[in-house]
Amino acid sequence: MKVKTQYYDDSVKGFITWSIIWGTVAVLVGILISLQLAWPQLNVAPYLTYGRLRPIHTNAGIFGWGIGSFIGLFFYITQRLTKTPLWSPGLARVTLWLFNIGIASAAVTLAMGINRTKEYAELEWPLAIVVAIIWVLFSINVFMTILKRKEEQMYISLWYIMAALVGVTVLYVVNNLGVPLHLFKSYSIFAGTNDANVQWWYGHNAVAMVLTVPPLALFYYFLPKVTGNPIYSHRMGIIAFWSLIFMYLWTGAHHLLWTPIPDWIQTLAMGFSIMLIAPSWGAVMNGYLTMNGQWEQMKSNYLVKFLICGITFYGLQTIQGPMQAVRTFSAFIHYTDWVPGHVHMGVLGWVSMIIFASMYYAITKIFDTEIYSVKLANIHFWLILIGQLIYSITMWIAGVQQGSMLLATNPDGTLHYSFMETMIAIFPYYKIRAISGFIYLGGLAAFIYNIYKTFQKGAASQAAKA
Amino acid sequence: MLEKNPVVFIILAFVVIMVGTTITMIAPFKWINGAGDKIAEVKPYTPLQQEGRDLYMREGCNNCHSQTVRTLASDVERYGYGGSYSKSGEFVYDRPHLWGSRRTGPDLAHIGLKYPDPKGAWHKKHMENPQSVVPASNMPSYAFLNKPLDTTYSERKMKLLSFPYTQADLDDLKGKTEMDAIIAYLRKLGTDIPVKKAEAAAQAPAALKNPFTDLQTVAKDAESLYMQNCASCHGDKREGNLGPSLKGSAKSEADLFKTVSQGIEANGMPAFGGTLDEQKIWKLVTLIKLGAK
Numbered sequence: 048m049k050v051k052t053q054y055y056d057d058s059v060k061g062f063i064t065w066s067i068i069w070g071t072v073a074v075l076v077g078i079l080i081s082l083q084l085a086w087p088q089l090n091v092a093p094y095l096t097y098g099r100l101r102p103i104h105t106n107a108g109i110f111g112w113g114i115g116s117f118i119g120l121f122f123y124i125t126q127r128l129t130k131t132p133l134w135s136p137g138l139a140r141v142t143l144w145l146f147n148i149g150i151a152s153a154a155v156t157l158a159m160g161i162n163r164t165k166e167y168a169e170l171e172w173p174l175a176i177v178v179a180i181i182w183v184l185f186s187i188n189v190f191m192t193i194l195k196r197k198e199e200q201m202y203i204s205l206w207y208i209m210a211a212l213v214g215v216t217v218l219y220v221v222n223n224l225g226v227p228l229h230l231f232k233s234y235s236i237f238a239g240t241n242d243a244n245v246q247w248w249y250g251h252n253a254v255a256m257v258l259t260v261p262p263l264a265l266f267y268y269f270l271p272k273v274t275g276n277p278i279y280s281h282r283m284g285i286i287a288f289w290s291l292i293f294m295y296l297w298t299g300a301h302h303l304l305w306t307p308i309p310d311w312i313q314t315l316a317m318g319f320s321i322m323l324i325a326p327s328w329g330a331v332m333n334g335y336l337t338m339n340g341q342w343e344q345m346k347s348n349y350l351v352k353f354l355i356c357g358i359t360f361y362g363l364q365t366i367q368g369p370m371q372a373v374r375t376f377s378a379f380i381h382y383t384d385w386v387p388g389h390v391h392m393g394v395l396g397w398v399s400m401i402i403f404a405s406m407y408y409a410i411t412k413i414f415d416t417e418i419y420s421v422k423l424a425n426i427h428f429w430l431i432l433i434g435q436l437i438y439s440i441t442m443w444i445a446g447v448q449q450g451s452m453l454l455a456t457n458p459d460g461t462l463h464y465s466f467m468e469t470m471i472a473i474f475p476y477y478k479i480r481a482i483s484g485f486i487y488l489g490g491l492a493a494f495i496y497n498i499y500k501t502f503q504k505g506a507a508s509q510a511a512k513a
Numbered sequence: 514m515l516e517k518n519p520v521v522f523i524i525l526a527f528v529v530i531m532v533g534t535t536i537t538m539i540a541p542f543k544w545i546n547g548a549g550d551k552i553a554e555v556k557p558y559t560p561l562q563q564e565g566r567d568l569y570m571r572e573g574c575n576n577c578h579s580q581t582v583r584t585l586a587s588d589v590e591r592y593g594y595g596g597s598y599s600k601s602g603e604f605v606y607d608r609p610h611l612w613g614s615r616r617t618g619p620d621l622a623h624i625g626l627k628y629p630d631p632k633g634a635w636h637k638k639h640m641e642n643p644q645s646v647v648p649a650s651n652m653p654s655y656a657f658l659n660k661p662l663d664t665t666y667s668e669r670k671m672k673l674l675s676f677p678y679t680q681a682d683l684d685d686l687k688g689k690t691e692m693d694a695i696i697a698y699l700r701k702l703g704t705d706i707p708v709k710k711a712e713a714a715a716q717a718p719a720a721l722k723n724p725f726t727d728l729q730t731v732a733k734d735a736e737s738l739y740m741q742n743c744a745s746c747h748g749d750k751r752e753g754n755l756g757p758s759l760k761g762s763a764k765s766e767a768d769l770f771k772t773v774s775q776g777i778e779a780n781g782m783p784a785f786g787g788t789l790d791e792q793k794i795w796k797l798v799t800l801i802k803l804g805a806k
């Protein structure tokens with residue numbers, strides 16, 4: 048096949064491989080911290096205490112697994128959509144090296160307690176610079192490929208990709224501004240309430256620009272590829288796109304309801320969060336309608352299951368999220384375990400399901416082969432689905448229970464439950480959550496084995512052809 | 514055109530992103546931390562407290578503890594400790610903020626008011642082994658903080674953050690451990706703002722008479738008040754831990770009232786006159802006097 052040989056896919060394979068490795072680290076550390084919450088004796092050494100491990104978990108998840116996969120898969124998609132080989136394979140190789148050095152150093156320094164504490168921007172300044180460089184190198188490569196493209200029309204996935212390139216750069220740089228004390232320590236240039244406002248402008252839009260926009264780019268590309276149906280409405284995709292990236296930036300303060308942040312910012316955040324339902328569901332409906340008349344593929348095509356379940360969880364997330372952004376509901380669930388329930392339906396249901404499907408598809412295409420085992424892929428699907436559902440549902444229950452206990456008062460106005468009583472009540476849920484992590488890990492193992500075997504098979508058939 | 518011109522597209526996407534950013538993130542710099550937010554009593558951190566704060570960051574305590582008392586009544590009741598909800602002016606020296614997003618453990622914005630003991634005995638015991646004071650706690654043990662504090666950068670930190678300091682402040686760092694520093698930080702949290710305590714302490718002791726004569730009517734309220742406010746020092750079953758056993762007392766009811774209201778702060782018994790009204794304190798006194806021995 049002539050077309051295939053002109054694409055540069057080594058770095059796609061490289062990023063996919065390494066993002067799977069970092070994703071496995073994220074899940075293993077996730078299981079460890081979920082066990083620590085139930086059994087604090089597991090905090091065995093300073094660098095293995097919960098406070099230091101939790102940021103390793105979130106960074107390995109978002110940066111290692113999320114961003115790593117997106118870089119690899121965006122290299123893949125961009126080349127296909129532009130019908131143009133990657134602008135600079137050399138730069139892509141350098142980016143992969145830097146990426147691995149960056150994530151590994153992140154894990155080591157966070158374990159050492161070198162930590163700026165701002166969520167999802169914990170890395171100290173030298174590493175923050177490395178992360179920025181990785182992102183800029185990747186952006187240049189993708190953008191130059193688009194500039195030099197042979198296909199004039201830019202498909203909607205490319206829009207999402209380009210928005211992420213700009214968005215992440217702006218957000219990451221601003222929230223990391225600081226004054227260095229020495230190589231391993233800096234102080235934020237913002238103070239107190241200002242710092243909090245900047246942080247959650249960043250924090251929520253990390254969700255937008257890393258955990259929403261990139262998986263949407265993948266979804267819009269892979270759903271038509273996998274099903275053979277064109278996307279239902281290009282126009283709907285475009286309207287949803289612009290309103291999504293417009294509205295997201297107003298909503299950061301929904302993480303800060305009832306705090307000293309000025310009320311009008313909180314109110315704007317609440318309003319825009321609710322409006323976000325529209326563009327979010329625009330994408331969901333676009334996905335569903337693309338399946339019109341083809342729903343039997345849910346049974347016959349293992350990849351469709353991942354994609355459609357993924358977009359369904361996105362739909363649930365984007366109803367749940369706006370709900371959490373309403374002041375009265377926030378008063379109830381903010382700070383409780385409800386929020387990890389929301390988060391993991393997003394990262395395990397939505398983001399990871401889409402990535403898994405995209406990887407299965409891209410790997411088989413790159414090697415021009417079939418998946419090693421569809422059966423194993425189905426096992427993978429069910430295990431991660433069940434694991435994720437148990438995780439989210441137990442945490443919602445725990446959150447509602449703790450939330451209502453924390454607010455309960457006696458007739459004389461005193462609080463009915465002490466903090467510890469509310470905590471003892473949720474220990475059983477912590478234990479169930481840890482089990483759900485193991486179930487998910489089982490699914491991940493099936494995925495890794497399947498991919499490994501497909502790699503082997505693909506490499507063998509390529510060698511045979513050559 | 515947009516579908517064909519990536520450069521124009523990128524610029525437009527940037528502009529769209531910047532609208533909400535400008536209004537909700539950049540514009541507020543004009544008001545937040547301005548003159549209107551200023552609270553005269555709030556002081557910057559001393560070198561020792563700032564070292565403690567940096568250790569708090571190093572250990573990632575913010576992953577389990579928030580530091581903002583929301584304007585909700587239940588938050589003020591649970592975490593205000595006699596103070597009010599958190600105000601912007603309380604945080605102007607915090608770089609970065611440490612408000613956190615989870616309350617796996619309790620809020621610490623005003624924790625200095627809860628444990629006023631100048632020796633920090635409760636904190637030390639708790640940090641070394643949280644389960645020794647709160648058996649079901651899932652907080653990790655931080656006994657490893659009992660090691661000498663590295664003060665190499667202490668002075669430079671003060672300069673970089675433009676906090677005032679004296680030679681005495683720097684001398685104060687000598688011989689301190691990491692544990693001392695983190696406790697100094699915890700003891701400062703929430704204590705700059707004047708609270709109601711002072712008035713309560715000045716109450717005339719003459720009219721002290723317990724309105725409750727039997728335990729039954731108050732038992733439920735008293736138990737939850739006790740678990741909420743006293744158990745961490747006097748034990749879940751009043752058996753005594755850091756503070757003495759409260760299974761009965763030789764003191765008169767009026768004396769018990771005074772002790773609880775005014776505290777014995779020098780020895781680690783906080784004053785509750787600002788946090789608990791008279792009725793509630795009497796309920797606790799009734800529990801101590803008449804509760805199970």
Ligand code: HEM
Nearest residue numbers: 073074077078080081105108109386387390394484487615
């Ligand atoms: C199935 C394996 C996993 C388990 C058992 C797990 C467990 C946990 C636990 C125990 C927490 C702390 C919750 C708390 O604060 O109480 C957490 C937080 C978090 N995890 Fe996971 N996790 C898993 C997979 C992942 C993956 C794959 C990602 C990323 C793509 C991820 C992203 C996050 C994020 C962003 C948070 C912070 C949530 C917040 O601030 O509320 N997790 N996880």
Ligand code: HEM
Nearest residue numbers: 254258301320323364365368369371372381390393394614
């Ligand atoms: C319209 C869409 C969404 C809205 C309005 C929304 C809203 C919210 C709100 C209000 C919170 C704060 C909860 C609290 O602490 O009280 C939150 C937390 C979070 N959400 Fe969403 N959400 C949306 C979609 C998503 C999606 C698709 C993901 C993908 C994974 C996601 C990931 C997260 C994460 C990681 C956090 C935790 C942040 C932290 O506290 O560290 N959200 N969301």
